[in-house]
Amino acid sequence: MKRLTFLSLCFCLLLVGCESKPTLQKYFVENTENKNFMAFDLSPTILNINETKLSAEQKNALQSFDKMNILAFKATEKNKPEFEAECARVKTILKDEQYQQLMKYGSGSEGASISFVGDDEHIDEFVLFANRKDSGFAVIRILGDDMNPTGILEMLSILKTSDINLEQLKPLQEMLAK
Amino acid sequence: MKSKIIPSVRPLGLGHEIQKSKLLRLSKKLIIVMVLMVGAPLFAQGAFDKFDGQDDVTSVIVNKKMFDMIGKVKTKPADKEAQQYLELVKKLDNLKVFTTKSTRVENEMKATAASYIKSAGLEELMRINENGRNIKILVKSGAKDTQIRELLMFIEGARNEDTVLMSLTGDFDLNELSVLTDKMNIPGGEDLKRASKGAKGPKGPKGPK
Numbered sequence: 001m002k003r004l005t006f007l008s009l010c011f012c013l014l015l016v017g018c019e020s021k022p023t024l025q026k027y028f029v030e031n032t033e034n035k036n037f038m039a040f041d042l043s044p045t046i047l048n049i050n051e052t053k054l055s056a057e058q059k060n061a062l063q064s065f066d067k068m069n070i071l072a073f074k075a076t077e078k079n080k081p082e083f084e085a086e087c088a089r090v091k092t093i094l095k096d097e098q099y100q101q102l103m104k105y106g107s108g109s110e111g112a113s114i115s116f117v118g119d120d121e122h123i124d125e126f127v128l129f130a131n132r133k134d135s136g137f138a139v140i141r142i143l144g145d146d147m148n149p150t151g152i153l154e155m156l157s158i159l160k161t162s163d164i165n166l167e168q169l170k171p172l173q174e175m176l177a178k
Numbered sequence: 179m180k181s182k183i184i185p186s187v188r189p190l191g192l193g194h195e196i197q198k199s200k201l202l203r204l205s206k207k208l209i210i211v212m213v214l215m216v217g218a219p220l221f222a223q224g225a226f227d228k229f230d231g232q233d234d235v236t237s238v239i240v241n242k243k244m245f246d247m248i249g250k251v252k253t254k255p256a257d258k259e260a261q262q263y264l265e266l267v268k269k270l271d272n273l274k275v276f277t278t279k280s281t282r283v284e285n286e287m288k289a290t291a292a293s294y295i296k297s298a299g300l301e302e303l304m305r306i307n308e309n310g311r312n313i314k315i316l317v318k319s320g321a322k323d324t325q326i327r328e329l330l331m332f333i334e335g336a337r338n339e340d341t342v343l344m345s346l347t348g349d350f351d352l353n354e355l356s357v358l359t360d361k362m363n364i365p366g367g368e369d370l371k372r373a374s375k376g377a378k379g380p381k382g383p384k385g386p387k
Contacts, residue, residue: 102244108233120246149250 022093024127024141028071036079036086042068049158061154064147068140075136087137090129099127109133123147225294226274226345229287234280240273245348262357270348277340284334284341291332291343300330306369311335313369317352324352331369 032039044065051059075083094101099115106112110132118124123144131137230237249268253260278284294300300316307313312334318327327349333342 100243101241102247103241104230104239105237106231107236111231114244116243116247120243120250149247150252153251 022089023096024090024093024099024139027090027093028069028139028141031071031086036073036082038070038072038074040068040070040072042070047158053161054158057150058154058158061147061151062158064144064151065155066143066145068142070138070140072138073136075134083136087131090137090139094127094129118147121148123149225290225298226276226287226343228290229276229278229283229343232278232283234283235276235278237277238273238275242271245270259357262354266350266354266357269350269354270346272345272347274343274345276343279335279338279340287332287341287343288334291330295330298328300328310337311339315369320349326350326352329355333369 028039031037044062044067049062051062054062073083073086093099094113094115098117100117102114102116104111104113110130112128112130115127115129116123116125117127123146125144126140126142126147128140128142129137130140229235230239245267249264251264253264255261276287278287295316298318300318303315303317305312305314314332314334316330316332318329319325320327327347329344329346331342331344333340333344335341
C-alpha cells in the first residue's frame with residue numbers, strides 16, 4: 001500500500017513537472033482556435049522546388065527542414081489589451097533557457113528576435129518572433145531534424161532559386177498590408 | 179568568526195545580545211558584498227541594456243550564439259575572403275547597437291557611456307570630428323597592443339541624424355576589423371576602417387605601452 005502511494009506520488013510529480021513549463025508548442029495548440037489568431041502550417045512543398053536540379057548538399061539541407069508553423073495575432077482597435085498580454089506571454093516563453101537567442105532587433109513600436117532550440121550544429125527548431133504595435137505579432141517556428149548552419153545557407157540559396165508559391169501565405173500578407 | 183567573538187564578549191554579561199547584533203551586522207555586510215560580487219559583472223555586461231526596448235531607441239543585439247553559428251558554416255577552401263571573415267566572427271562575443279534621434283536619450287547615452295568608459299577602463303583609440311558629427315572610438319586592449327577585448331563607438335549625431343552607441347566584445351585583432359566592416363553593415367563602418375588602418379601604421383596614435 002505504501003509503495004503504491006509513493007509511486008502515485010511520483011507519477012503526480014512527473015505530471016506536474018511537465019505541466020509547469022509553458023512551451024511554444026503548447027502555446028500554438030492553445031491558440032490555434034482563438035479568433036484573434038491565425039495559424040498556418042507550411043510544408044516544404046511551398047517552395048515548389050524542382051528536386052532534380054538540386055545538388056546533393058542542397059538536397060540534404062532540404063531534407064533536414066521539416067515544416068514551418070506560423071501563428072499570427074491580428075491587432076485591431078478592440079483587442080489591444082489581449083495583444084499586449086499575448087505578446088508578453090510569448091516573450092516570457094522565449095525567455096526559457098531552451099530558446100537560445102541569436103539576434104534581437106527593437107525599436108519603440110516594433111521588434112523582432114530569432115532564437116533556436118538545440119545546439120550549434122544540431123538545430124531542432126528556429127523561432128522567429130516579430131511584433132508591431134498597430135498590426136499584431138507573428139511567431140514562426142521552423143522545425144527540422146538536425147539542421148546545421150551550413151544547411152541553412154544552402155536553404156537560403158535554394159530559396160533564391162525557388163519559385164515560391166505564396167498562395168499559402170496570402171492571409172498573412174493581407175494582414176500585414178493593413 | 180564566531181569563536182573569536184564569543185570569548186571577548188562573554189565577560190560583559192550582555193554577551194548574547196551583542197553577539198547577536200554583531201552577527202546581524204556582519205551578515206548584512208556579507209550579503210551586500212555577495213550581491214556586489216555576483217552583480218558587478220552583470221552590471222558591466224548590461225551597462226547599456228537599459229536602452230533596449232526604450233521607445234525612442236532602435237536596438238540591434240547579436241549574441242555570441244549567432245557568431246558561433248555563423249562560424250560553424252563550412253566554406254569552400256578556395257574562398258579566402260569568406261574564411262577570413264569566419265575566422266574573425268568566431269572570435270566575437272556580442273554586438274550591441276543602439277541608435278536614437280531623441281536628445282534626451284542621447285544625453286543619457288552620453289552619461290552612461292562616460293561612466294562605463296571609466297569603470298571598464300577603456301582607452302580612446304581615435305576621435306573624429308567632422309560636419310558636426312562627433313565620433314569617438316574606444317577600446318579595451320588585451321595582452322598585445324592590437325588585441326581587442328571590447329570596442330565601443332559613440333557617434334554623436336548632428337541635427338536630425340542618429341546618435342549611435344555601439345559595443346562589440348570578443349577577442350580579436352584590430353587589423354581584422356576591416357574584414358568585418360566590409361562584410362557587415364555596421365553604422366560608422368567607414369570610420370572604423372580608418373581606425374584599423376591607423377593601427378597598421380608604425381605605432382600610430384595608440385596610447386602608451
